[in-house]
Structures are given as structure tokens and as C-alpha cells.
Amino acid sequence: QERKLIQLIVKRVIDGVNKMSVNVAKYPVGLDSRVSDVMELLDLQDYRSRMLGICGIGGVGKTTLAKAIYNKLSSSFEARCFLFGIKETSKKFNGLVSLQKQLILEVLNDKHTTIASVDEGINVIKKRFHCKSALIILDDVDDNGQIKALAGARDWFHPKSRILITTRDMHVLNLQKLTKDDIFQLEELNDEQSLQLFSYHAFGRSKPIAKYIKLSENIVQSTGGLPLTLEVVGSLFFDKNSLEEWEDVLKTLRKNQPKDVHQSLRISYDNLDLTEKEMFLDIACFFIGRGKENAIYMWKDCNFFPIIGIKVLLHKSLVKIAGREDEFEMHDQIRDMGRQIVLQDRSPGLRTRLWNNDDIFDVLQHQT
Incomplete structure (x- = not known):
């Protein structure tokens, strides 16, 4: 009992x-x-x-x-x-x-x-x-x-x-x-933590297999320490058993952000108003690493309200401002999300912004 x-x-x-x-x-x-x-x-x-x-x-x-x-x-x-x-x-x-x-x-x-x-x-x-x-x-x-x-x-x-x-x-x-x-x-994971989390999802262990170490380090650098990205990207490599397969997946990732990552990051963008979206895309495509002064002049000429807009982008953690000249900073994954929105128009001639030299030359040469 x-x-x-x-x-x-x-x-x-x-x-x-x-x-x-x-x-x-x-x-x-x-x-x-x-x-x-x-x-x-x-x-x-x-x-x-x-x-x-x-x-x-x-x-x-x-x-x-x-x-x-x-x-x-x-x-x-x-x-x-x-x-x-x-x-x-x-x-x-x-x-x-x-x-x-x-x-x-x-x-x-x-x-x-x-x-x-x-x-x-x-x-x-x-x-x-x-x-x-x-x-x-x-x-x-x-x-x-x-x-x-x-x-x-x-x-x-x-x-x-x-x-x-x-x-x-x-x-x-x-x-x-x-x-x-x-x-x-809450900040991103550091390099050591990022490699460890990627390795768990890609290999099922805390460190990469020896022959994949260099590739793993390169991939991890592109994730910017975001746990969601490390999980999604790491899982893509889990059943890839040759260097050739890894290289193929890596080429695809360089062209397109994984869907789950893109959708998660895009939520903050979708909650912006129209002018804030335009400012965000301008920064993602042109102004990373540049001082905010010239951008503010441009946005004022477009009848935007840049001081308020920048504050909103800062509050939503979409951009940061740092350095002696108040340069714009943006997480690599957020930058890629913004640029992928612009790239939804397949033809370079139809896109709202061009930042790739080859695309710019092609449009100017062929006007398409």
C-alpha cells in the first residue's frame, strides 16, 4: 500500500x-x-x-x-x-x-x-x-x-x-x-557557437567532419550568426555525402535565401508602411557602409520623412547606425532578404533598383 x-x-x-x-x-x-x-x-x-x-x-x-x-x-x-x-x-x-x-x-x-x-x-x-x-x-x-x-x-x-x-x-x-x-x-551567435550549431544540424555532431571544415566555415560566415538560418541551412547539408553535392547546394544558397529564412525575416518588412519599405530597400541595395546624410537628402527630395523612417527601421532591428559618420549597417541575412524582394522582377530592366555591375551594364546597353 x-x-x-x-x-x-x-x-x-x-x-x-x-x-x-x-x-x-x-x-x-x-x-x-x-x-x-x-x-x-x-x-x-x-x-x-x-x-x-x-x-x-x-x-x-x-x-x-x-x-x-x-x-x-x-x-x-x-x-x-x-x-x-x-x-x-x-x-x-x-x-x-x-x-x-x-x-x-x-x-x-x-x-x-x-x-x-x-x-x-x-x-x-x-x-x-x-x-x-x-x-x-x-x-x-x-x-x-x-x-x-x-x-x-x-x-x-x-x-x-x-x-x-x-x-x-x-x-x-x-x-x-x-x-x-x-x-x-538579443544578439547573434558568435563564430564558434555558429559553427557548433551548424555542425549539429549538418553532421549530427558538435564539429564538422575534417574534409568539410573549410566549406562549413565559409557557409557559417554567410549566416551572420542567426540560429534559424544555421538550423535551416545546416539541415540542407545533412544527407549530402560528397564535396560535389556540398558545392552544388552552396551555389544555390548564394543565389537564393532559403524560403523559411526569407519568410521569417520578411515579417518585419511587411509591417512597414510604403515609404519605410522604400527606404529599407534603398539601404539594402545601396547604402550599407555609407553615412546617412546623403540618403536623408535623397529621401527628403522624394517627399519621405527620413528621420522618422530611420527611427522605425532602428526600432524594428532592420538596420543599425554606427561609426564616425553614422554609417548604415545591416545584417547580411536582412540585406539578402531585401535584395531578394527587388529581384522578384526577373528582368533587370523591370527592377526598381540595380546594384550589380553586370545588370546595370546590360540594361544600359540593351535598354531591357
Whole structure:
């Protein structure tokens, strides 16, 4: 009898742990140090509810990092809730209401409260969430209204609660009046980590096979340290067993960005307005490594609003500005995404921008 009781208790404990955890990346390269950095910012010893943002470009691993933190910290809270893909869910009919219902169910274990509108959901969260310490992850937020509906103010929550937001758009976090100490800017993997992650997906081991080392290093350099790109590209080489096959795949990659990578990165571009898209494509095609001054003059002549536009591109992590002359910088994969958008017009003569010398010469010579 006692043995059966012990087995039952163990089973319930294991079931509880499994229910709290979410699936993280198969190969969590570089995750541990990032988890430690974010946990330091969350400061669980501080008896004040805190809101923290994880910001970075698409494919850099924001959701993966949030999952790892969730798994590590879930047991430290009385309740927990991970709301995945808020941007996409909120677009659906009653999407925000359904997210509020999920939040109330998982934090309060309340299946009976009915919510007919976002405002009703806000009232329930404001009145009842202060009674329990909760870990809440708001994943892939792209609009301030989403945060207002789910975690509008810190005083809605128990002093030990922590709210973690992942987003591509720094502006969303700024609207919450988060300070620099409340925002973790997630950077790309370094060269060593990138090669390791690529190797896991291409070879099933942490280092490349000897005869593929040089090719692997060249491929990894082109990925710019984005985990999503390393995973997608590495998987393309997994069943390629000769140098000739590797060279063929590499030639294809140099012409076209993998579809999954392109679609992921393009989300931020698609959310720009028309003039911001034009400015982004101009930078991707012409102004990387050049000072912003001449570009601003050009955009003003086009009746754009370049100061605002540049700020939007910076907030969405699509460009950076650095150097003594405020030069534009852009991640290689984002640059390739932008140029691939322009290249959708097959004929060089129909494209909105030309940057390849051969294409320029061909158009000028044949006017096509």
C-alpha cells in the first residue's frame, strides 16, 4: 500500500513538471549564458512586479530563449502562462479575448469566468491577478494594444510576478516605459557557437567532419550568426555525402535565401508602411557602409520623412547606425532578404533598383 502511494506521488510530481515545461531547441547552443543574463535582469529577489523585454531581429532566438527561461523558473511561481504567437493570434476574430481567456485559465485555474470583450478581460486581470505570483510570457508582440489587453500595468500583478515580452519592435517596449535595464537586446551567435550549431544540424555532431571544415566555415560566415538560418541551412547539408553535392547546394544558397529564412525575416518588412519599405530597400541595395546624410537628402527630395523612417527601421532591428559618420549597417541575412524582394522582377530592366555591375551594364546597353 505504501509503495503504491509513493508511486502515485512520484507520478503526480512528474506530470506536474512536464505540464510546466515547454519544448526548447534540440541543440540549445549559447543558451545558458543568455538565460543567466536575463535571470539577472528579472531579479527574483526583488519584491516588486517586473516587466522585461527581449528584443531582436527575426530568427535570432527570442522565443527559444523565453522557453528556456520559462522552464527554468516556472517552479518558482504559484502560477505560470506562456502565450505563444500573440501577433498572429490577435489578428483572428476575438483573438485578444481568446488570449485573455487562456491567461485567466492558466493563472487562476478558472474555467467559468465568461469574457465578451477585451475590456471585460482587462477588468478580470486587474482585479484578480494580484493574489498570485505568476510568470507570464507574452511571445511575439508587435502592437502596444496587445500588451494593454494582457499586462497593461505592473500594479495589476502580485509583487513577485514577472512578465517577459518578446518582440522585434523596440518601440513596443518603449511605450511601456521600460528602461535599458528592463530590455535584453538579443544578439547573434558568435563564430564558434555558429559553427557548433551548424555542425549539429549538418553532421549530427558538435564539429564538422575534417574534409568539410573549410566549406562549413565559409557557409557559417554567410549566416551572420542567426540560429534559424544555421538550423535551416545546416539541415540542407545533412544527407549530402560528397564535396560535389556540398558545392552544388552552396551555389544555390548564394543565389537564393532559403524560403523559411526569407519568410521569417520578411515579417518585419511587411509591417512597414510604403515609404519605410522604400527606404529599407534603398539601404539594402545601396547604402550599407555609407553615412546617412546623403540618403536623408535623397529621401527628403522624394517627399519621405527620413528621420522618422530611420527611427522605425532602428526600432524594428532592420538596420543599425554606427561609426564616425553614422554609417548604415545591416545584417547580411536582412540585406539578402531585401535584395531578394527587388529581384522578384526577373528582368533587370523591370527592377526598381540595380546594384550589380553586370545588370546595370546590360540594361544600359540593351535598354531591357
